[in-house]
Amino acid sequence: xxxxxxxxxxxxxxxxxxxxxxxxxxxxxxxxxxxxxxxxxxxxxxxxxxxxxxxxxxxxxxxxxxxxxxxxxxxxxxxxxxxxxxxxxxxxxxxxxxxxxxxxxxxxxxxxxxxxxxxxxxxxxxxxxxxxxxxxxxxxxxxxxxxxxxxxxxxxxxxxxxxxxxxxxxxxxxxxxxxxxxxxxxxxxxxxxxxxxxxxxxxxxxxxxxxxxxxxxxxxxxxxxxxxxxxxxxxxxxxxxxxxxxxxxxxxxxxxxxxxxxxxxxxxxxxxxxxxxxxxxxxxxxxxxxxxxxxxxxxxxxxxxxxxxxxxxxxxxxxxxxxxxxxxxxxxxxxxxxxxxxxxxxxxxx
Amino acid sequence: xxxxxxxxxxxxxxxxxxxxxxxxxxxxxxxxxxxxxxxxxxxxxxxxxxxxxxxxxxxxxxxxxxxxxxxxxxxxxxxxxxxxxxxxxxxxxxxxxxxxxxxxxxxxxxxxxxxxxxxxxxxxxxxxxxxxxxxxxxxxxxxxxxxxxxxxxxxxxxxxxxxxxxxxxxxxxxxxxxxxxxxxxxxxxxxxxxxxxxxxxxxxxxxxxxxxxxxxxxxxxxxxxxxxxxxxxxxxxxxxxxxxxxxxxxxxxxxxxxxxxxxxxxxxxxxxxxxxxxxxxxxxxxxxxxxxxxxxxxxxxxxxxxxxxxxxxxxxxxxxxxxxxxxxxxxxxxxxxxxxxxxxxxxxxxxxxxxxxxxxxxxxxxxxxxxxxxx
Numbered sequence: 078x079x080x081x082x083x084x085x086x087x088x089x090x091x092x093x094x095x096x097x098x099x100x101x102x103x104x105x106x107x108x109x110x111x112x113x114x115x116x117x118x119x120x121x122x123x124x125x126x127x128x129x130x131x132x133x134x135x136x137x138x139x140x141x142x143x144x145x146x147x148x149x150x151x152x153x154x155x156x157x158x159x160x161x162x163x164x165x166x167x168x169x170x171x172x173x174x175x176x177x178x179x180x181x182x183x184x185x186x187x188x189x190x191x192x193x194x195x196x197x198x199x200x201x202x203x204x205x206x207x208x209x210x211x212x213x214x215x216x217x218x219x220x221x222x223x224x225x226x227x228x229x230x231x232x233x234x235x236x237x238x239x240x241x242x243x244x245x246x247x248x249x250x251x252x253x254x255x256x257x258x259x260x261x262x263x264x265x266x267x268x269x270x271x272x273x274x275x276x277x278x279x280x281x282x283x284x285x286x287x288x289x290x291x292x293x294x295x296x297x298x299x300x301x302x303x304x305x306x307x308x309x310x311x312x313x314x315x316x317x318x319x320x321x322x323x324x325x326x327x328x329x330x331x332x333x334x335x336x337x338x339x340x341x342x343x344x345x346x347x348x349x350x351x352x353x354x355x356x357x358x359x360x361x362x363x364x365x366x367x368x369x370x371x372x373x374x375x376x377x378x379x380x381x382x383x384x385x386x387x388x389x390x391x392x393x394x395x396x397x398x399x400x401x402x403x404x405x406x407x408x409x410x411x412x413x414x415x416x417x418x419x420x421x422x423x424x425x426x427x
Numbered sequence: 428x429x430x431x432x433x434x435x436x437x438x439x440x441x442x443x444x445x446x447x448x449x450x451x452x453x454x455x456x457x458x459x460x461x462x463x464x465x466x467x468x469x470x471x472x473x474x475x476x477x478x479x480x481x482x483x484x485x486x487x488x489x490x491x492x493x494x495x496x497x498x499x500x501x502x503x504x505x506x507x508x509x510x511x512x513x514x515x516x517x518x519x520x521x522x523x524x525x526x527x528x529x530x531x532x533x534x535x536x537x538x539x540x541x542x543x544x545x546x547x548x549x550x551x552x553x554x555x556x557x558x559x560x561x562x563x564x565x566x567x568x569x570x571x572x573x574x575x576x577x578x579x580x581x582x583x584x585x586x587x588x589x590x591x592x593x594x595x596x597x598x599x600x601x602x603x604x605x606x607x608x609x610x611x612x613x614x615x616x617x618x619x620x621x622x623x624x625x626x627x628x629x630x631x632x633x634x635x636x637x638x639x640x641x642x643x644x645x646x647x648x649x650x651x652x653x654x655x656x657x658x659x660x661x662x663x664x665x666x667x668x669x670x671x672x673x674x675x676x677x678x679x680x681x682x683x684x685x686x687x688x689x690x691x692x693x694x695x696x697x698x699x700x701x702x703x704x705x706x707x708x709x710x711x712x713x714x715x716x717x718x719x720x721x722x723x724x725x726x727x728x729x730x731x732x733x734x735x736x737x738x739x740x741x742x743x744x745x746x747x748x749x750x751x752x753x754x755x756x757x758x759x760x761x762x763x764x765x766x767x768x769x770x771x772x773x774x775x776x777x778x779x780x781x782x783x784x785x786x787x788x789x790x791x792x793x794x795x796x797x798x799x800x801x802x
Binding site for chain 1: 442488493502504505509513521523632635636637638639640641656657658659660661662664665666667668670671672673674676678679680722752758760761762763764765766767768772774775777778779781782783785786787788789790792793794796797800
């Protein structure tokens, strides 16, 4: 039960706003509720599942850096093939920097960081974190080697080969983190398992393209701008769809810090995308747009992370959808057959 | 899980569904003990917390407060000052003080209750009378102790006493407010007690999500953390649909009930079951426990205790059935248990498919952005 102050606060409801169910919510969009407004019972309003003990900002930053690195690696390989030296250089450095920085955050997030190599004991397809480790390790190696050849100018051909290898692995690094989040019991994450990969993938595109806009010359940055704008548009659309499909579970995106972060993220993405379309050919406006896109991408990860913590701490997110599930199942299997746990009970009992 | 491809093919039940023998699925062949578990019959639990103490004693589980001032922390909600299961709490006795309008009393005083406050007093069977958390604090309206204080403060136990005290609304109630089933009082008070524990699921989300292999399935079919392997990544914590496992801040490792793996190896029963004075916690081979539980449920229903139900008994439920299951006297959520947990790995094959397709899409988008781009 002992955690850092942040977790402790979230978990034990000092921040009651995150734990208490709302009376009236989702103003004009009430008809979109996946489950109807329902009273629910709980054990003194306490959380039912444990909120992730992952550290903030380590994990959201790792997600952002992984996405940045993943999409940058593809940009770098393509820039190398199409002879865009400034974009190649920027993207290669972003890929390596993102991978190395992400690894540092991932290790720091461990509660026993000296044992980080235990991650490589096994390969477990059932564990997204294990798979992610095995994606990150080769990627960081390839991207690091590529960046080293870029900086030193030695073994350029080897650098091109390792750059392609990194680009093959890169996109997986950007999207596996969606599985990492959705393969938990956290309702807002788990129920978004069809949206999160697209959200994180497009967010990664916005970040990689944004980085290219900031650091590549205007002569080279057209592909970066295209990728960034595509990413931003898809991300905004996916985020909207996700909140719609989540129904009552989306309420965590509409209050508290998650709301602030997601709103800021949308503003940054819109500004960055518009800037990239309009001002790509001017150095300063391209750089500003790129920064906005990077910020938007990072803020999305922070917002999704915060929403998940709030969701885990809200017993309504567990009880109400699960009760609804039971109700539907009983309807479909039809009355008369009482659920197995009440085999001897009259169905009117509850 | 014996084969990676089998597990994701959809033909196997390694990730979800009914699985008669999880130990065999984990790779134990030949001679091995039968699957063991707990049957916790909460109808005879007296809330003594001997199980909590015995567990701490045997397993050397440290104090769960963070400092001395926190040591005697009171939750302010009931006689449960443990709160929940965690890294340093492997048995947790939930205590629910269930105060509700007494049907007879409300018939007699119904006019007063509903007209004086302008609120319809809900009576009748329990669930509708216990809208925990959802109902607002209406002045004068009956409120139960299972309702969280709306402002985040503590529960005022005095406020839960009947307004007119022992004199009784009908004039002949002489019982104390906290006596069980006070017939002439305005309210019934019922105490529900339940010793919660790790469920040792047939499909354990914590185990499948553990990236280091620190969590493993024992030959007894239970789920145990190897502390010398765990690197404190914390992935098991949100993976548990019951909120059992947690990371201990003092040593950084994840901890939970081992079902006394060390004692099992020596042919002893787990410490909590050994210490339980009313045999509320029963240990044994799972199939025998299930038969015992079915008989007990039938007995209780025969006696008219219709609210009795088994929780985690069904091998066809969302986690493939629990190794530690319960007989409850109310809805699971009243005890802090999820009403219909589903192991998160049920959707894992689809998640991997989605992520792989999206990765492909991201790669294609990045490559396509170079299509005919001007320099």
